[in-house]
Amino acid sequence: MSGFDLFQAEEAALARAVAMHARNGEDSAAYRAELGELIARYTRLMREMRRLIRHSDRQERELSELNASLRRLAEQLDHKARHDALTGELNRAAVIDLVSQHLQRGPLSLVVLDIDHFKRINDSYGHPAGDAVIVELVRRLRSALRAEVQLGRVGGEEFTVVLPSLDLDVAGMLAERMRAAIAAAPFAGAGAVTASFGVSWNSAGSDFDHAYARADAALYEAKRAGRNRVVLADVDA
Ligand SMILES: Nc1nc2c(ncn2[C@@H]2O[C@H](COP(=O)(O)OP(=O)(O)OP(=O)(O)O)[C@@H](O)[C@H]2O)c(=O)[nH]1
CATH class of the missing domain: 1.20.5 (Single alpha-helices involved in coiled-coils or other helix-helix interfaces)
Structure with a gap:
């Protein structure tokens, strides 16, 4: 120095x-x-x-x-990286993380739901009205669920509800309650809205893709059978 x-x-x-x-x-x-x-x-x-x-x-x-x-x-x-900007719920990547973590520890039921004929809603009332339907739909889903239940928006008009350790029949009842909450009353600015639900139960050690694919196949069945309904996937062997 x-x-x-x-x-x-x-x-x-x-x-x-x-x-x-x-x-x-x-x-x-x-x-x-x-x-x-x-x-x-x-x-x-x-x-x-x-x-x-x-x-x-x-x-x-x-x-x-x-x-x-x-x-x-x-x-x-x-x-921001883990949440959907429109609804404030988990985004797809966060849901995948969450489900994967839970499946390492124990069984899990997964609900996948999709708004019926959403394209028509957009076409008839406009995209902003479609967005408002998504927000109101999430509010109704939440009203049917306990506060701690985690829910995510995995696609434009597709959502998942993550139910760790819940049996398939209980998860099915919850899905039915969510379906009814959506169909119960018209949506402001868009009229009647319904959604279809698929539910899978997955043993510990299975992975997100497997759990999701089975719930999604059940959802497809619900759409095919006329929409506005809940279909449970067969219990995994
Ligand atoms: N308003 C709005 N629309 C969206 C958003 N994301 C996806 N969509 C629209 O959602 C619609 C999905 O349409 P489809 O996949 O044909 O399904 P659908 O009309 O709901 O018919 P089903 O699922 O068979 O009952 C498309 O028109 C998309 O543009 C969004 O964030 N906001």
């Missing part, structure tokens, strides 16, 4: 005071002058030290505020 000494002036004042103190018989005016210089130097030193400490406190505060907002931003990004 180069030789700049932050306390050069104070060192000099201190050295003079020490020398003055060592000399006998010095007059009091000279003592006072050296003492005055020492007081001035140390006053300045303390002022500088306080300023530096305040500055570093402020920097520390700013740094921790910056850290907190970075953390918040990371959480928001993570939330």
Whole structure:
């Protein structure tokens, strides 16, 4: 390091005071002058030290505020990456993760549902009205489910409900309750809306694709049989 000494002036004042103190018989005016210089130097030193400490406190505060907002931003990004912007529910990638994790631990029922003739709704009332139907449909699904049940939008007008450890018949009853909640009353701005449901029960160790394909095949059956109904997939061997 180069030789700049932050306390050069104070060192000099201190050295003079020490020398003055060592000399006998010095007059009091000279003592006072050296003492005055020492007081001035140390006053300045303390002022500088306080300023530096305040500055570093402020920097520390700013740094921790910056850290907190970075953390918040990371959480928001993570939330965005895992949720559907229109409904606020899980998106497809998040559903796949969730189902895969649950299936490693135990059995799971999976409900897949799809709005019936949604293209007609869009064609008749317009895309924004179609979007409003999706939002209202999710509200009705939620009204039929306990708050902690996880639900995702896996396609434009296709949703899944993830029911870990639930038996097929109970999952089927829940699907029926959701179906009824949708069909119960017309949707504002779009009239009657129905949805078809497929439900699969999957043993621990199976994977998302398998669980989804079986529920989707049951959903296809529900569509073929006339829509607005729930079909259960055969229990996996
Ligand atoms: N408004 C809106 N429409 C969407 C969105 N995503 C997909 N769609 C529309 O959903 C419609 C799906 O149509 P289809 O796959 O033919 O199915 P469907 O008309 O619902 O008929 P079925 O499923 O056989 O009962 C298409 O018209 C898509 O444009 C969305 O986010 N908003």
